[in-house]
């Protein structure tokens with residue numbers, strides 16, 4: 733079993749981490765997180781919450797979510813059943829890639845970990861039925877700090893791979909980005 737492999741993305745500070753499972757006749761064993769091997773991207777952050785979600789139908793969207801400071805967080809996201817198209821949007825006003833998005837397929841098979849830092853919104857579309865996701869968060873959930881961008885905001889224009897089948901009432905109506913929007917970092 734090799735070390736975790738950190739891959740850069742076109743967006744600064746946004747990473748995909750690959751694992752190298754040990755496979756034998758019984759199945760597989762893989763390292764999913766290592767504070768030491770990921771230190772260059774997680775620094776001194778610590779995992780404070782671990783969350784799970786299950787989504788019944790292919791084509792469902794959840795997102796695009798973040799937390800404002802002082803509860804801004806790094807999120808590490810993995811698909812543990814099925815497949816998703818997972819997306820992060822750079823919402824750091826002073827970033828060269830402000831409002832740019834990046835998407836990656838996460839699946840039970842590829843075991844990729846998407847590492848999304850503070851200042852980014854996150855969401856995904858399921859590519860199969862009965863998808864399960866696991867999240868590691870470096871901050872506690874704080875309802876008052878919740879922020880969101882609409883999944884189809886024309887200022888971002890995410891290209892979702894499938895027809896949209898399900899979305900929460902809340903996610904369908906997040907306000908669109910306008911001149912008053914100051915980004916995710918305030």
Ligand SMILES: Cc1cn([C@H]2C[C@H](O)[C@@H](COP(=O)(O)OP(=O)(O)O[C@H]3O[C@@H](C)C(=O)[C@@H](O)[C@H]3O)O2)c(=O)[nH]c1=O
Nearest residue numbers: 781783785794795796797798807854855856867873900
């Ligand atoms: C996100 C969150 C929600 N909740 C509560 C609020 C609500 O009553 C219920 C369901 O919340 P939501 O509808 O926001 O769940 P969901 O739309 O699945 O939210 C998730 O979406 C993806 C894209 C993410 O990135 C996650 O961090 C999270 O924001 O759970 C918590 O208690 N802790 C949490 O961390």
